[in-house]
Amino acid sequence: MSTDQDYLSSVSQSEYQPVVRELVTYLKSGLKDNLHSVYLYGSVAAGRAIPYLSNIDVVVITHRPFSDTKTTLFNTINWRFQRAYPFVNGVSIRTALVNEVASLEALFTWGFLLRECCVCIHGEDLAECFGHFVPSWEIAKQWNMDTVDYLPVIRQQIATATGQASQIQLQRKLAKKLLRAAYSLVMHKEKRWIEEPLECGQRFLRYYPQHEQTVARLNILLGTRVIPKRSVVGLLDHFGSWLVEEYKKTEFKIG
Template identity: 30%
Template sequence: MNGQGLDDDGTITREGALDRVPAAFAPVVDATRAQITGTFGSARLHSAYLYGSIPRGTATPGISDLDLLPALHDEPTEADRTDAKTIETTLDHSFPQIDGVGILLVGTRTVLSDLERHDLGFFLASLCTPLLGTDLAEQLPRYRPTALLARETNGDLALALPRWRTRAAEAVTDADHKNLSRVVARRIVRTGFTLVMPRWGGWTSDLNECAELFGRYYPERIKQMRVAATTGRAPSADPTVLGMLIDDLGPWLAAEYTAVHGDKAPRP
């Protein structure tokens, strides 16, 4: 891998590996494997993946969350989603090393579909670390930092903004504000990075690096993006931070993204 997250052939290097998991999180990964296997079993589960800071080896005990992607043979049902919520709660309550658990439950047909080839397919093949089962990345292409990839990964930020505003208006506790600020900040930083990704010609998932690379091309917005990167790592209960992200930086970024890369292909 070169300094821009690419292999020698110019494709994006897959992030993460089980041997990079910090020692403090090894029991979490072992319990995760057992929970997913025991809950879904081979009849429902095709494969499962870790993503985020834990398989990248950059997780901080007590601060980092656990991110999981189980891929089912069939499309997830409400019963499957209920089971996933139970796993989230069980793991989160069992391990003080993690601050929250997020499970993205998907069906293999969706992952491998043409519509998701440069979004969910890219995410699994490039940003997820195999934990269980047969790796679906073997059926997906190698990806390059192109405008097509930029459009299909983050070209729908404008659709998220109204949902975030509704959640912000309904937020009551500090925990509500922190949970939402983490989601919003991470999405905005990654969208800012993919906006400039084809010009830079590489890939990174490090929030600080994403913000700084964005700032090379949009220096007038770098201070706001740095706040977003900080909030993505250490969520804020300050409603003014959330307001800046949702009502100022977010709308500007969504409009600029559409102007540069166009809109993401609509989903059913």
């Protein structure tokens, strides 16, 4: 059986290894026998994290709910890690129960996430419950069905953001979401799962070249320059609305 050390060796950016190691230790201490497994995904898992911009994305699987202590535990983790490791821009944690993950209903959600996007860094790897996925429209729908609800939320966050650091983080978050959602429109044609935002944009343009200027602007939002809020919100409204409608059209065609 693989050990935590075996899993942690897969974190290719050496400066993040002690961060991930301490995170696992803290989760084991806080959750004890309720902890089933821990997974890393996103830029740190992919080896392309940017110090002072990237956060650490984690999935925590437990045997039982722990809603009574979840907020305190996760807030404490963020507080400790932002002070001990200032180059980490927060720890983002998603949670699920073992019986939710290892189910047929979770095939295109948790199954796909764990198998294709995550690295197990502690415990029994539930990704082994699933075979490899062929990128499909069904997967694209599952991962972007929240776009219509997500856009108004981040729009409000951007409009009310205070401070350059906060706005830059929100700009990057928005750009990643839109570029990945755009690529998901054509993922069933490309037959490849791609997470890196810049490549998502380039692949999308193969089928929608008329959006070249929009993709170029989204790429700018991935940078570290503050863009006027009016421009960011305008881009969100225009391209976000188009994406929502295009998903409806594609669903009508494919079903």
